[in-house]
Amino acid sequence: MFACSAFLARDPIGVRGVDAARNGAIRGRVDLRKTPAPIEPRPNVADLGAAAATLDISDRLRSVVYLESAPRGAFEFVETTHAVMDQRGERFVPHILAITTGTTVDFPNSDHIYHNVFSLSKTKRFDLGRYAAGHSQPVRFDRPGIVRVFCDIHSHMNAFILVFSHPFFSLTDNEGRYRIDNIPPGSYNVIAWNEGVQSEPRAVTVPDGGVAEEDFALR
């Protein structure tokens, strides 16, 4: 996540307009009409005792807003960077990661028990095997798309990695606020996404050097 923020603060190569136009931004809010349910462990009746509670839903309130189409040059932008998805308290932290293609995500294990991170997504299929606390495994994401991440040992652990081939996206904060910067002036289709649910594309015009406002409501 922090990797993406740093990323957006810069001016992507080739994105700055061919003339003297100043880049603008889109900002707004994504409201979730229905609060996402907490991530519940399966009610495994075979357990001899209660499982650890994992009722924090704050990560599930975060959405991703992105441009469906992007200006010329955006796709030539390649930055090899790192992001981190930790395994902590039998949860993936963060629950949602938005990155660009070419990013390597590190999956450290911060728990005292084994985890086994894997994904069977078309975008990226991987299985990191079991490794203990203090160890980490990297995965590089070269194709855009949505990657669902799970733990093979703890079925309630799951996360999303959204891989974009351009830098025009933003992760909302816990209140749903977002801002996509450095967008060349023009008309774009903008989409909001939360936990597999996405909005219809909205046409938004970014003024020269200005900020366009667009709010979304999901679920």
Add this chain to the structure above:
Amino acid sequence: MTYVLRRAALLAAVTLGSAVSAFAQVLPAEPIALAGGRVTVAGDVTASFGPDDTGFFNYTDYEHSALRLFRVDLTTSVTLSPHFAVLGELRDENIETLRAYALYLRVRPWIDRPVDIQVGRVPPTFGAFARRVYAADNLLIGYPLAYQYLTSLRPDAVPWNADELLRMRARGWLSGFSIGDQTLENGVALATAFRWDTGVQVHAGANALEGTISVTTGTLSNPRVTDDNSAPQIAARVSARPVAGLVLGASASQGPFLSSVASRGAVGDGHDRSFTQTAWGGDVEYSRGYYLIRAETIWSQWKLPALGTPVIDRPLTALSTYVEGRYKLRPGLYVAGRIDHLGFSDIVGSSGTESWEAPVSRVEIGAGYSIQRNLIVKASVQRNTRDGGRVTNATLVAAQLVYWF
């Protein structure tokens, strides 16, 4: 200023991803949470396809083979308060009678301490595999012999002498004796994985060291809802994780095995608690990277009344050991294998000394492939050999489809 807009590849990827996961969207992929997460419902559906098992190597009772089974499990957890939860499981096999496989109250007296008390039809305390019988947890299609293979022993019937017991060698799928209930029924496994016992269970500890003790109405071989001999079984288990990936476990249990009707029919009143099943077990699991290895051994002893000659003059014992392993070849694809043996002690009959049941061995190898995270297809081949019975060996090929949410 003109910008040439190009469709982001993400759109195509999102669309493609949606199509691929269409199945997952039709059927739930995660537990169904209701009432703000206080009620969760999960399910397992398993369809196993195999050939006719004429040697009854894989039967779990007279009518059900583990290799030919359509099973639906529906599990529910209702959290009443931070201290109380009710858990239950309904199970149906081959679309017959829906049964309550588990139903118990879980009490956590102290929120911040890992101590739980479970009351009702509770999960097995003894051993390691009994809590992994769900198809998604079982590496292969068949089950370890100790938890599934039917010996000729019955809790409601007693052989008059050693010859009568020996006549039932390799007949566990349909066994009968002259004392007690004389109708033919299936015998019992060392520690059945297909019925749970009823009673009280206390579990304490987490991760590094855990301990469980339970008092239940039945025994390992014959878990029950209602008591049939006025005496409980006591079972205990301790497990430790000395290093990451290594689990060591030890279990023990003892309780009256014969029903009151059977023991009174054999030796009269006053002996209901004399004819016990005693078991000891040890298990180990180690995993790292892409491999997983497990081993478990169970020793069980049954005391039966000494009646006619040739007399069954000592307790009957059985020893089972299996080693199983799994290796992930690539994401979603694994291979697995299990080597298993179940042996029995000798008794003296009219025609000499012989093991009271026919020793049986099984080697099973197979593979599993995850079509998606919660939809797995498995295939396996198993070689069964038995030192007795009408069918002494069988090679069986099976396939299984597993869906869970």
